[in-house]
Each structure stands twice: as C-alpha cells, then as structure tokens.
Amino acid sequence: MQILRLGPVGEERPAVRTDDGTTYDLLGLTPDIDGAFLAGDGVNRVREALKVGGLPAVEAEGVRIGPPLAGVGKIICIGLNYRDHAEETGADIPGEPVMFLKVPDTIVGPYDEVLVPRRSVKTDWEVELGVVIGRTARYLESEEDALACIGGYVLSHDVSEREFQIERGGTWDKGKNCETFNPLGPFLVPADEIADPQNLELRLWVNGELKQNSTTKNMIFPVVEIVRYLSQFIVLRPGDVINTGTPAGVALGQPEPKPYLRAGDVVELEIEGLGKQRQTFGQA
Incomplete structure (x- = not known):
C-alpha cells in the first residue's frame, strides 16, 4: 500500500x-x-x-505528486551513518549517532524543482531512508519499543551545501536548511509492509551517471537503534521524520574537481520498495 x-x-x-x-x-x-x-x-x-x-x-495520471506527509513537526538527521561515507569524507567513524536538524519547510515533492542557493559552489546530493514516527517516543528502553513507534518509511533526499555546512563556521545546519533541500516521497509505506528496513537497496544518479549504489545493511546504527537513541534526548512525535544517513558516492567524497550540482542538472534516486524521485535543479 x-x-x-x-x-x-x-x-x-x-x-x-x-x-x-x-x-x-x-x-x-x-x-x-x-x-x-x-x-x-x-x-x-x-x-x-x-x-x-x-x-x-x-485518475492520477499527470497529477502532481506532493510530499506524502503534511504538517511535519521536525526533521531529525543522522550524519556519517555509513562507514564508507565517513571514510570518503575524511571523518572519524562516530561512536554514537551524529544528530542535526532540518526545518520542515525544506520539504518539497519528489519531482519538484530543487534550487541551488545563491552564491553556492558546493551543492551536493544524498539519498536516504526516511523513517516516519507514528507514536510518541520518549526515553525508549529497547529496540522493540522503538520499532513500535515507527509509522512508516519514505524515500528522502537530504540535499546539502558543503561550503555552507563545513567552511562557514558553527553547526552543519546552515548547509542543510536551504530552500527546497528535502524532497520527500513519492509515497509513504506503512512500517509493517517493509519486512526489513536494514535490507533495502538505495541508488542515486546525476545526469544519468550512477553515483550512489548501496544497501541499508551498511548503516553503522540501524533504524531501531536510531529511534531508541534519539528518544533519550528529544521527544519524537507522530509525523516527525528521521533521515538515517547516506552511503558513499556524494560529490564531497570524489576527486577534484568535485562534481557539485549546478542549475540544469538532473538527479534521480530510488530505494527498493519506496519508489523513485527525479529533480531538475534550478537557480535560486
């Protein structure tokens, strides 16, 4: 469904x-x-x-598909959650999940235009498994408790501006919260219809060239542990979204000159069982 x-x-x-x-x-x-x-x-x-x-x-043919969730309270993101991605960016393997936030108004539909920010030179791509919370979660004691709080799963694109994120001081947030930086969808699948969230293939292409090709098996911290862990620090509420990290293959991890996104580029991404997205990038 x-x-x-x-x-x-x-x-x-x-x-x-x-x-x-x-x-x-x-x-x-x-x-x-x-x-x-x-x-x-x-x-x-x-x-x-x-x-x-x-x-x-x-009749749905030709009708725009919007993000599958309305009224998202918060988007909680996990950074460096695939060992190969941490290694390609020169980061240490985290001992605990790395958490940052995206504002809900970054969410757009899966086929909507994504805008390269003004003065951006390092806009990057990240295919991610999104976890949608279905029940309030606070101070969860076990992974079983965490699983019971998951309402569904969704394909998420955590677009990033690396100069803003890494080189401009402060936290990562300024490189993660630019306008249109979180395409979501095309649909939500109820949690009980995904047999194993740690066994999903995920891929991303830029202008037809495969850039990311991995599986959620390679997460450092699995989905249920992420939900349990986050509940120790922040109340998770129904409709909140957790972006669970991206595998290797982002522009930041590639040799110079790094192929950051420009207006006119087309990014396509998919996760097994969760559909496909396609965005043409424009200029803000």
Missing part, C-alpha cells in the same frame, strides 16, 4: 495506491496524511475501507 498526496502545492489531497496500480481518494477518511492520521490508526482505517470497497477511484 502506497500512501500519497496529489495536487498542486498547498492543495494536495490524501490518496492511496494499491498493488494493481489503482489510486483511491482518501478525503472521506482523513483531511490529510499527517501525525494525527498516523497516531489515530489511519493506516488500518484505510485498509478496512479498501477491503470493503468503500473508496472512490481517482
């Missing part, structure tokens, strides 16, 4: 796509796909409605 939101920016409608490719409108069940939907047993209500045939089919 693929939960998505369709329509123009700011006017997206909740929908669900089934395995046979049919898309159904969910507006009769929920006003949107958000934390309240996830915490309020929305996924099971959709399943029951599909079972009894109570949802109207809609």
